[in-house]
Amino acid sequence: MSGAPTPLDAAWLRAHPLPVHDDVDKNERGRVLLIGGSARVPGGVRLTTEAAFQSGAGKVQLAVPDMLAIPLGVLLPEAGIFALPTDKAGDIAGTGPVEPLLESCDCLAIGPAMGSADAAGRILDAVLPRTDACSVILDAAAVAAGHDRMALLRRMAGRLILTPHAGEMAALTGQDRDAVTKDRERMLVRLAGDLGAVVLLKGPTTMLANPQGDIALYGGGGAGLATGGSGDVLTGIIAGLSARGLGPWEAACWGVWLHGEAGRRLSERHGPMGFLARQLPAETPSLMRGF
Secondary structure, eight states: OOSSOEEOSHHHHHHSOOOOOOSOOTTTTOEEEEEOOOSSSTTHHHHHHHHHHHTTOSEEEEEEEGGGHHHHHHHOTTSEEEEEOBOTTSOBOOOGGGGGGTTTOSEEEEOTTOOOHHHHHHHHHHHGGGOSSSEEEEOTHHHHHGGGOHHHHHTTTTSEEEOOOHHHHHHHHTOOHHHHHHTHHHHHHHHHHHHTOEEEEOSSSEEEEOTTOOEEEEOOSOGGGSSTTHHHHHHHHHHHHHHHTOOHHHHHHHHHHHHHHHHHHHHHHHOSSOOOGGGSGGGHHHHHHTO
């Protein structure tokens, strides 16, 4: 390990600037392919999509259970929508319609608003062997599904980002939740090194580690971020930044900071709790403008 965690603050941000995009089209701004959603949480991927756009992605293509395609297409006219087959529980059962897009996306995000590790595992098995260049973000059930697919995750070394909370980290590693939270620094560094991935652990403070053993810490944007959909927004912010050209470490660290500072701003304007996850993405552009 490289020593004490590095705080994500203004000095770190200035040392790791965001990409500058002049005279580019939407494809050059970055293309995100998002696979997620379920009948149980039909609107969650809307949050991820909006967050990806508002962190600067030029194009977001959204692959969701077929019954959600038209409603989400109406809500998200900026996004491309692909309807995926579903099982009886309303979970994604196949990825055929979007597999041709894997070669052209800059960032692939899997798992937001999914609760079934089995369904997420089917997606990982189908699409990860077909990706050889883009960055890959696993969230929610897709993290838990990685428990039985560690060799597959290792094939993504150098371009993989994992975004679990403590429960999802426990499912991935086979440890109990208390063990995860008690020794999070050691666990993050070990897992990041093993997978060649950037791994963050969400919580009141968020800690991140990369394969080189570097550790970063964000002090938290307040209790208001502990609300449904907040993690979906974080994944979208990281995906947008990654598609724009930031490396996995910089995209994850910037994403954590932007997400937290968005929460901090909302708590200052509205009170420490009660704002909604859907309000977070709109704060992102002005936060980025400061750097």
